[in-house]
Amino acid sequence: MSAAYKRILLKLSGEALMGDDAYGINEEVVSRIVSEVAEITRLGVQVGVVIGGGNIFRGMKGAASGMDRATADYMGMLATVMNAMALADAMRRMDLEARVQSALRIDQVVEPYIRGRAIRHLEEGRVVIFAAGTGNPFFTTDTAAALRGAEIGAQIVLKATKVDGVYTADPKKDPLAQRYHRISFDEAIGRNLQVLDSTAFALCRDQKLPINVFSIFKPGALKRVVMGEDEGTLVHS
Ligand SMILES: Nc1ncnc2c1ncn2[C@@H]1O[C@H](COP(=O)(O)OP(=O)(O)OP(=O)(O)O)[C@@H](O)[C@H]1O
Numbered sequence: 001m002s003a004a005y006k007r008i009l010l011k012l013s014g015e016a017l018m019g020d021d022a023y024g025i026n027e028e029v030v031s032r033i034v035s036e037v038a039e040i041t042r043l044g045v046q047v048g049v050v051i052g053g054g055n056i057f058r059g060m061k062g063a064a065s066g067m068d069r070a071t072a073d074y075m076g077m078l079a080t081v082m083n084a085m086a087l088a089d090a091m092r093r094m095d096l097e098a099r100v101q102s103a104l105r106i107d108q109v110v111e112p113y114i115r116g117r118a119i120r121h122l123e124e125g126r127v128v129i130f131a132a133g134t135g136n137p138f139f140t141t142d143t144a145a146a147l148r149g150a151e152i153g154a155q156i157v158l159k160a161t162k163v164d165g166v167y168t169a170d171p172k173k174d175p176l177a178q179r180y181h182r183i184s185f186d187e188a189i190g191r192n193l194q195v196l197d198s199t200a201f202a203l204c205r206d207q208k209l210p211i212n213v214f215s216i217f218k219p220g221a222l223k224r225v226v227m228g229e230d231e232g233t234l235v236h237s
């Protein structure tokens with residue numbers, strides 16, 4: 001059986017990279033994610049990745065303790081660059097070719113984001129890791145995933161996160177929350193479901209770019225989504 005998608009945008013939770021650690025990047029978690037990404041590239045799927053920064057720094061948290069919000073957000077974006085570099089290095093060690101492209105210019109460290117070049121890398125079978133979110137404060141890496149997904153012509157955004165789908169309420173706070181099998185963008189936005197921010201939902205809705213939310217901790221879930229199997233929650237037009 002072949003994959004259901006030729007090109008995907010995979011949004012990886014930054015926070016999940018900690019594993020059971022209190023902070024930072026857990027090597028075991030990263031290795032497992034990389035081997036799952038490698039497996040889907042062997043199916044011929046072109047993979048763009050956006051990685052979050054919640055394991056290191058979130059702008060909102062800095063702002064809550066008195067920092068200037070934009071400054072804190074730039075720090076958050078830099079945190080995603082560190083995660084992207086760690087991920088690319090883990091890919092290199094597992095013989096998976098990857099390039100990091102940053103929305104903020106730090107040319108000595110990683111390539112700048114250039115859409116045409118990113119698409120070329122994907123066509124060559126390289127994984128492209130989009131770092132530094134959208135490059136703008138007041139946004140999130142979910143919105144970056146929607147944006148880059150639309151720009152590279154991905155057929156779907158896959159959000160690999162700490163929960164196994166979209167629920168009627170945050171399942172970490174409400175034990176009675178029920179998981180949706182499928183949900184429309186209008187309903188997700190209308191019910192103000194916080195699993196993705198509303199800007200990301202709205203961009204995907206306008207671009208008719210479906211989103212599949214699934215657990216980053218569930219082994220094999222990524223492959224199942226890519227094969228078009230029933231996994232997590234599909235958010236659709
Ligand atoms: N209705 C909902 N359904 C599912 N999860 C929800 C819902 N509302 C809130 N959440 C929370 O949203 C979280 C996922 O979004 P969050 O932005 O925190 O993580 P992430 O994007 O995976 O990580 P990072 O920001 O570090 O990249 C889940 O862990 C869950 O607790």
Ligand SMILES: O=c1ccn([C@@H]2O[C@H](COP(=O)(O)O)[C@@H](O)[C@H]2O)c(=O)[nH]1
Nearest residue numbers: 052053059073076077133134139140141
């Ligand atoms: O486009 C963007 C993306 C991210 N940020 C800042 O980075 C952190 C980490 O990203 P997460 O999506 O929370 O993982 C975020 O809290 C923002 O502070 C940004 O400013 N712009």
